Amino acid sequence: MTLALIYAIVLAIVHFFSEKINIENKIWHARAVSFVAGVVVTYAFLSLLPETYEAYEKLNRLIFIFIVAGFTTVHVTEKYLYKHLEKGKNLAHSLKEVHSGAFFIYYLLIGAILVDLSLRGNIQMTLFYLPILFYGAVGVVSLDKIHHKIIQSSPIRFALSVSTIIGVLIADLLLRTGLLFDALFAAVIGAFIYVALIDFVPRERRGDPIFFVMGVVFYTLLITLLVE
Known part of the structure; x- marks a missing residue:
């Protein structure tokens, strides 16, 4: 759990200072995003998907329903927000609580999952952690995506940043829920896949396919060599 807590603290620092972590060169920013996208996918x-086999023994095909539910929830929420954000800044301001709340819950569960994976080995936990750290650092899933009035408030920004730390600290309580945690874990996997495929992979002319392939090859080799 110690390493999980250290990882959570590092992630909190990255999120809190996310607006200062910026690759100004557009070409290298595109390359960085493409490389990390390859890693995440x-x-x-x-x-991640192979991890569901263990839960499959307990929940059978229901586990895949929770994965789809997580994927669908993120998609529907995102579409809802985008449609309403187009209608004006006032509504965008009123929806900031939804976005920040989703951010808090997501990373709270990430903290608990880090602890759960640490029980299986630090390698598994690290392989899960690195993509999350990467896409937080390059600004895809970071506090920069929260409404500007939220991130300008230091107390709220701090509270959102430490959500993963809170998840680590209350992980024992969450893990005791058994099947409920397995269901939540599956939902997070669905959300993770959505972010990886829909939000993260650069589209059309954006990004650099060579660096995307480099990310895929790099993490494929890493997983192959480290995971038994």
Whole structure:
């Protein structure tokens, strides 16, 4: 649990100072996003999905329903927000609580999952952690995506940043829920896959396919060499 807590603290620091972590060169920013996208997609398919087999023994096919539910929830929420954000800044301001609340809950569960994976080995936990750290650092899932009035408030920004730490600290309580935690874990996997495929992979002319492939190859080799 010690390493999980250290990881959570590092992630909190990255989120709190996310607006200062910026690759100004557009070309290298595109390359960084593409490389990390390759890492995230590879991890989702080669490591996260296989993790569901253990839960499959308990929940059978229901586990896949929770994965779809997580994927669908993120998609529907995102579409709802985008449609309303187009209608004006006032509504965007009123929806900031939804976005920040989703951010808090997501990373709270991430903290608990870090502890759960640490029980299986630090390698598994680290392989899960690195893509999350990467896409937080490059600004895809970070506090920069929260309404500006939220991130300008230091207390609220701090509270959102430490959500993963809170998740680590209350992980024992969450893990005791058994099947409920397995269901939540599956939902997070679905959300993770959505972010990896829909929000993260650069589209159309954006990004650099060579660096995307480099990310895929790099993490494929890493998973192959480290995971038994």
